[in-house]
Each structure stands twice: as structure tokens, then as C-alpha cells.
Ligand SMILES: Nc1ncnc2c1ncn2[C@@H]1O[C@H](COP(=O)(O)OP(=O)(O)OP(=O)(O)O)[C@@H](O)[C@H]1O
């Protein structure tokens with residue numbers, strides 16, 4: 001599934017649609033967000049977390065690596081791997097304990113082993129001043145989700 005995102009509002013709208021296409025219990029889901037610096041990965045993650053009912057701010061997890069959100073709709077973990085130097089760091093940090101929530105992962109290419117468990121890839125590309133999104137299902141349920149979005 002691909003979509004032209006003419007502006008930030010279109011990126012936000014797509015993230016809300018993805019949230020609404022998830023099952024009510026989205027624990028254990030993993031969505032990878034890829035794209036160059038400034039492509040809109042955090043914009044997408046922030047919009048999805050807000051669509052899930054979070055009313056406060058959504059700080060960047062660049063330094064903390066993980067920002068957890070305990071929401072009435074379930075847990076969401078916003079993860080940014082930009083600064084990890086070795087994949088093993090993840091396991092020291094307890095990344096194997098995040099399976100009780102939905103994981104949104106920026107820079108997943110930093111941790112190929114983690115990314116193997118993904119359900120959905122959201123690839124954001126620059127297209128002039130705008131963006132282009134490609135959604136690819138990496139699991140059966142992730143593929144089914146892409147079919148609900150058009
Ligand atoms: N469809 C769009 N068209 C044009 N601009 C957009 C679009 N979507 C988001 N933006 C803008 O692009 C910027 C994206 O910043 P954002 O922090 O989300 O990128 P990022 O991919 O997370 O970057 P980083 O790699 O540094 O984490 C923001 O200024 C946002 O307003």
C-alpha cells in the first residue's frame with residue numbers, strides 16, 4: 001500500500017488510520033518506521049500515540065531509547081534506536097520485556113534481530129517538499145492490516 005502525503009496533516013491522518021486498523025488488543029505488535037532524517041517517523045509515531053488516547057506531550061526517545069505510554073487502550077512503547085551502537089545493548093536495556101504493548105520503532109535497521117519480529121513496515125520517503133509512504137506487512141496480521149487501509 002502506498003500513499004502520497006502532501007503535508008504533515010496527511011502523515012498524521014495516515015497514522016490515525018493505522019491505529020484504527022489495529023485490533024483492540026494490540027499488545028505484542030511491532031511497527032517499524034524507516035526513512036531519512038526528518039522524513040516524518042516521529043510525526044507518525046506521535047500521531048499514532050495521540051490517536052490511541054494520549055493527551056500529553058510525546059518527547060523524542062532519542063536519548064532515552066524508549067518512551068513508555070500506559071494508556072487505557074493499552075501500552076505503547078515509542079523506541080528510537082538511532083543512538084545505539086550495538087544490538088546487544090537492547091537486551092541489557094530489557095527490550096525483551098516490551099511485548100505487553102505496541103512497539104513503534106524508529107531506525108530499526110540499527111537492530112536487525114529485533115526487526116525480524118515486526119508486523120508492519122512504514123517507509124517514509126521525501127518527494128520534493130512532501131512525503132511518500134509505503135506500508136508493507138511483515139507478518140500475516142500486518143499484511144491483513146495493510147489491506148484495511150487505502
Ligand atoms: N507529509 C509531509 N510533508 C511535508 N512535511 C512533513 C510531512 N510529514 C511530516 N512533515 C514534517 O517533516 C518533519 C519530520 O520530522 P520528524 O521528527 O517527524 O522526522 P523523523 O523522521 O522522526 O526524523 P529523525 O530521523 O531525526 O528522528 C517535521 O517538521 C514535520 O512537520
Ligand SMILES: [Mg+2]
Nearest residue numbers: 041042060106
Ligand atoms: Mg524521529
